[in-house]
Amino acid sequence: MRWLRTLILSGLLALSIGFGSPIGLPLAAAQKADQTVYIVQPGDTLASIALRYGLATVDLAKANGLINPNLVYVGQPIVIPAATPPATATPSTPRAKLASIANRLHIVQADETLFGIALKYGTTIQSFIDANQLSNAGFIVAGQPLIIPITARSNEAGTAQPRTPLPAPFTGLDIGQLPLQQGSLMEITIHASQPVSLTGQFGNWSIPFIQDGDRYIGLVGVGAHPVTGVTPGLHSVIITATQDNALPTVISSNVQINPGHYNSEYIRLSADRQELLDPQNVNSELAKLNAAWTVFNPIHYWTGLFRVPVDKFIKISSPFGTRRSYDGGPFVSYHEGTDFAVPAGTPVHAPADGVxxxxxxxSVRGNAVVIDHGWGVFTGLYHLSEIKVTPGQTVKQGDLVGLSGNTGLSTGAHLHWDIRIRGLNVDAMQLTRQVFP
Ligand SMILES: [Zn+2]
Structure with a gap:
């Protein structure tokens, strides 16, 4: 697990009354607007830090006056240059240009496959899928930048909890799981020196925190579509701690959101299903489901990885996030889940424990089962031919909940599985690859 521990000095300075210069850095450096400082953690290299912020290692070394970029130390503040504009004087030769980006990104060429790229870098397809959170390895497109996975990196070192220079009562702030992209699930972990009441904000989304032993955890979805979600780039996570009779303490952190690189698809509906697209139809169903999705249940039902809800499938017929046009209309919506091509009547299982x-x-989703996994995480399983559970029923991971079908707004037998975090869709497949707390 790799964590991003970062703090924006401007955010800290806004509340500096009472704790002076708690982080021991020169204030002059701290006062520069929009400047992010990253504190080097165990296991970090300058290259891995550059990767997190989408920068070239050489640029990061230059910005920090580092003569030997191989020597960074735990606790060292690294200034992250604000939005790096494209270099005006581009390197004159293609070779020079390649050298400046070769240690972080691979730009997919027209004739390349992921297998070929993995082979080129002496690593596996899976490590590319993980590093880039690709929901479908078959969907890489020419011109797409791929993060080259960092190998030979100790996971043990990355989870050590060092002393961090945060204002009291904060003692630690972790944001995972990296890299984050549109449609990701973001996990925020706070450590505090004493019990506190926490609130968080990511864009328009508030973040509820749950105490878990000596830490507080918040889960927040990163919207997949720029219309309703976030655009790629740097975004702020703001955390406020409140204690009895004390002024609130606020810290904030910049996180890099990478583009989702979603494809587009055209969908044609048969005449008898057209009426299902009627906004009134769509919205009344959504209102009903929202009432269920937006209930925050503090019980944590699931453990470990989620599982794909069918034992086997022919293919993923439509991955999460694909921009959709119905009958030639505009691409204003996106695919909120993952579609598995399976014959009608295929057993559908609970992806994780829940209620x-x-x-x-x-009408739109057909025969539907929604499972509350706790902490605002919900599974939706749609277009079923048969439902095998009832509301209020507790399910364990793998329990039969229904049979696949072709009901509702569907153009053939398949299973649609989606995950929502307090109503916001994220890529369900991420939870089959990464363990969330
Ligand atoms: Zn679907």
Whole structure:
């Protein structure tokens, strides 16, 4: 697990009354607007830090006046240059240009496959999928930048909890799991020196925190579509701690959101299903489901990885995030889940433990089962031919919840699985690859 521990000095300085210069850095450096400082953690290299912020290692070394970029130390503040504009004087030769980016990104060429790229870098397809959170390895496109996975890196070192120079009562702030992209699930872990009341904000989204032993955890979805979600780039996470009779303490952290690189697809609907697209139809169903999705259940039901809800499938017929046009209309919506091509009647299993909150026929989603996994995480399983559970029923991972089908707004037998975090869709497949707390 790799964590980003970072703090924006401007955020700290806004509340500096009472704790002076707690981080021991020259204030002059701290007062520069929009400057992010990253504190080097165990296991970090300058290259890995550059990767997190989408920068070239040489640029980061230059910005920090580092003569030997191989020598960074734990606790060292590294200034992250603000939005790096494209170099005006581009290197004159292609070779020079390549050298400046070769240690972080690979730009997919027209004739390349992921297998070929993995082979080129002497690593596996899976490590590329993990590093880039690719929901479907088959969907790489020419011109797409791929993060080259960092190998030979100790996971043990990355999870050590060092003393961090945060204002009291904060003693640690971790943001994972990196790299983050549109459609990701973001996990925020706070350590505090004493019990506190925490609130968080990411864009328009508030972040509820749950105490788990000596840490507080918040889960927040990163929107997949620029219309309703976030645009790629740097975004702030703001955390406020409140204690009895004390002024609130606020820290903030910049996180890099990478583009989702989603494809587009055109969908044609047969005449008898057209009426399902009627906004009134769509919205009344959504309102009903929102009432279920937005209930925050503090019980944490699941453990470990989620599983794909079918034992086997022919293919992923439509991955998460694909921009959709219905019958030639504009691409204003996106695919909110992952579609598995399976014959009708295929057993559908609970992806993780939870409680069934919806089990009924809906007009757009067809026969639907929604499972509350706790902490604001919900599974939706749609277009079923049969429902095998009832609302209020507790399910364990792998339990039969229904049979796949072709009901509702569907153009053939398949299973649609989606994950929502307090109503916001994220890529469900991420939870089958990465363990969230
Ligand atoms: Zn679907």
């Amino acid at each position: 069934v909150v919806v089990a009924e026929p809906l």
